[in-house]
Amino acid sequence: MSQIKKIRLSESVIDAIKEMVVKDGFRSGEKFYSEKELTGKLQVSRSSIREALRILEVTGQVSVKQGKGIYIADTQGERFKEFSSWLKNNEQSIRDNFEVRLIIEPKAARSAAENADAGDIQQMEGVWAQFAAYARDHKIEEAIVCDHRFHCGLARATKNRTLYVLMKAMTTTLPNGWISSLYTPGRIDQTVHEHGDILRAVKKQDKAGAENAMTRHLANALHDITKHLDDLT
Amino acid sequence: MSQIKKIRLSESVIDAIKEMVVKDGFRSGEKFYSEKELTGKLQVSRSSIREALRILEVTGQVSVKQGKGIYIADTQGERFKEFSSWLKNNEQSIRDNFEVRLIIEPKAARSAAENADAGDIQQMEGVWAQFAAYARDHKIEEAIVCDHRFHCGLARATKNRTLYVLMKAMTTTLPNGWISSLYTPGRIDQTVHEHGDILRAVKKQDKAGAENAMTRHLANALHDITKHLDDLT
């Protein structure tokens, strides 16, 4: 069985353009072919080219300027740009998401401080150490995985299975919302600290301390994202 | 100095569509207006609409299917799907379930007291009245449906979509233990009262009152269920 889903022409154009950039050796910031040239080279209409360009633009791979032309995006800021545009389009859902987390997680941390056993703490300490290592080496993707695992580990330590499964649902299926926070400058290092605070409180069975540390952690993250968002506009 | 950058029409269309989704009350998975209808409503050409749609599609907010139409993406629903099915298959954890609800719902009630508009309140009052009627006639099955709808209506009034979807996942897959609680003598009548308390507080925009009323409601329900379960064994 081959290729069930029919692909849109504009999607093929995206791939074709990406390939062109590589094959024809375009570099960051360079001027690319014009829309008209592209219709000639790819033999598709300008509409399809333009739909493809909108997608390439919003994913931060090109930048299009009226009267001037199409430019290959700056690869330095490419990842950052991509994140920014995503952020702009998902502002509300991030806020919603954080609000819910601010409700659930502090209580989860409190419960974890009460119910965590030695195994839970050992596991979380391992995750935390790895997170710190990835943060030091600026391995953001890997650090994000550790972030998920830390929060899930905490939920597991509550010994409330509903809470654990819920937390897992919130972390594994909304990668972007979590990723977003860690891409903001400085956030990742602070997260190491804040996770450390939470962990220490849980270890000491300090319920109020754990709850407060988690509240601070989430509030800080939300604050950084919001500020970052304001800077963009 | 205002507005340096010139805005592309398709970008305005994105905002307009997002606003429409909210204002006209479209829900996840629902069919949206067709491209043709949008040209009429927004008074811009199909090209601009389509460019906007490509962006909304790639940022995961709508999904467009040839021959069928434009659909509001159901990312949130997908998110908690696994969680829902887990809940359904693990009804032994009623206590865990309640603990989580005791964390979430009082805060949800508080938020509802802050954000509910006239429509939300009217809808909830309707549900409440019907619940009371069913309770009077001892139509328990129907009353249970109203119970779900009341809690979902409250979550919706928070205007937080994540919370709403989460609550829906939790109420629609209620374990039988919960349902059976409404069969315990007196519980259903008391629920009518307790829901009334919550509703009144929300209406008065009394945040603390709503939070407390919800906490009482859930605590009472848990108490009765626990007693009911103990009586069974």
Place this chain on the structure above:
DNA sequence: GACATCTGCTTGTCTGACAAGTGTCGCGCC
């Protein structure tokens, strides 16, 4: 030399047309 204008290129938007996918309704057959 300084400035305004012209000109040709670019992207932005609109229009009308036809292709292609999807679901529905009703007709005719069994």
Place this chain on the structure above:
DNA sequence: GGCGCGACACTTGTCAGACAAGCAGATGTC
């Protein structure tokens, strides 16, 4: 009555051509 099939309406996908609007360099005038 039930079933199958085709006509039809409605949807998105793609195209071609036109004009508006922004930009930059060439040209002409003073």
